[in-house]
Amino acid sequence: MAKILGGITTSHIPAVGNAIQQELYDDPYWKPFFDGYPKVHQWIKDNKPDVVVNIYNDHGLGFFLDQMPTFAIGAAHEYKNEDEGWGLPELDPFPGHPELSWHIIESMVSDEFDITSCQELPVDHGFVVPMQLFWPGAPHNEDMPKAIPISANTVQHPIPTLKRALDFGKALRRGIESFPEDLKVVVLGTGGLSHQLDGERAGFINKEFDQYCLNNIAHNPEELTKITRMELVEKAGAQGTEFLMWMMMRGALGDNVTEVTRNYHIPISNTGAGTLLLECA
Ligand code: DHB
Numbered sequence: 001m002a003k004i005l006g007g008i009t010t011s012h013i014p015a016v017g018n019a020i021q022q023e024l025y026d027d028p029y030w031k032p033f034f035d036g037y038p039k040v041h042q043w044i045k046d047n048k049p050d051v052v053v054n055i056y057n058d059h060g061l062g063f064f065l066d067q068m069p070t071f072a073i074g075a076a077h078e079y080k081n082e083d084e085g086w087g088l089p090e091l092d093p094f095p096g097h098p099e100l101s102w103h104i105i106e107s108m109v110s111d112e113f114d115i116t117s118c119q120e121l122p123v124d125h126g127f128v129v130p131m132q133l134f135w136p137g138a139p140h141n142e143d144m145p146k147a148i149p150i151s152a153n154t155v156q157h158p159i160p161t162l163k164r165a166l167d168f169g170k171a172l173r174r175g176i177e178s179f180p181e182d183l184k185v186v187v188l189g190t191g192g193l194s195h196q197l198d199g200e201r202a203g204f205i206n207k208e209f210d211q212y213c214l215n216n217i218a219h220n221p222e223e224l225t226k227i228t229r230m231e232l233v234e235k236a237g238a239q240g241t242e243f244l245m246w247m248m249m250r251g252a253l254g255d256n257v258t259e260v261t262r263n264y265h266i267p268i269s270n271t272g273a274g275t276l277l278l279e280c281a
């Protein structure tokens with residue numbers, strides 16, 4: 001049976017993609033951010049997942065305001081990124097795992113989650129930058145797993161509640177664990193932490209709230225479901241709603257997790273940058 005090894009979160013800021021391109025790992029601005037990743041690289045080397053379920057929020061490349069699925073799951077043989085205007089390179093395609101994708105979609109729809117299935121899905125920086133952070137050289141890393149993208153709407157209201165995001169993760173876990181092949185799966189939650197890119201509060205970062213989320217997500221995620229969507233926008237910023245991805249990831253890990261490593265650094269670009277690796281018991 002397929003098994004979930006753990007979950008990893010990271011901010012997915014486009015400027016990070018450019019810093020990777022320019023190899024700014026030891027630059028004084030970037031070092032405290034990139035220092036959060038070697039422990040994750042070691043865990044990936046030690047555990048070698050076969051599949052990565054990458055939970056991110058599309059920002060307008062795969063979907064636009066005219067058609068905005070609340071939850072979409074990729075079911076393609078491969079996934080390509082495209083030029084979004086950030087100066088990020090167009091990479092070779094990321095190989096998919098359509099059999100597991102369809103199994104998850106079947107399972108989740110039976111579980112009463114209404115999923116948009118995507119046999120084609122261009123993937124944006126929210127998907128690609130975390131892949132580059134965790135598997136340097138992606139998709140050409142010798143340990144690169146097959147990918148399944150899952151995108152949730154954080155762009156156009158109404159966005160899902162934190163409880164729905166956690167419940168989505170729990171249903172995702174049932175879908176993955178009922179797949180008959182022995183596959184090792186890692187789940188990513190990308191985006192966040194606090195940031196607001198536009199409007200009167202552009203540049204808003206809330207360290208206290210970010211720490212509250214980081215301190216509770218491993219062992220007390222139900223507590224975080226009490227946060228309303230209005231409160232989330234207020235406390236995390238309009239784009240800090242990307243924390244929903246972290247909740248989806250957390251739901252997929254089951255009750256007992258161990259924190260392997262954590263990093264938090266502000267600011268990177270306009271964002272509170274958080275990285276967390278949780279291992280399943
Ligand atoms: C930034 C952060 C994001 O999550 C994003 O999607 C785009 C930009 C930023 O901090 O600049």
Ligand code: FE
Pocket residue numbers: 012059126191192239242
């Ligand atoms: Fe984003």
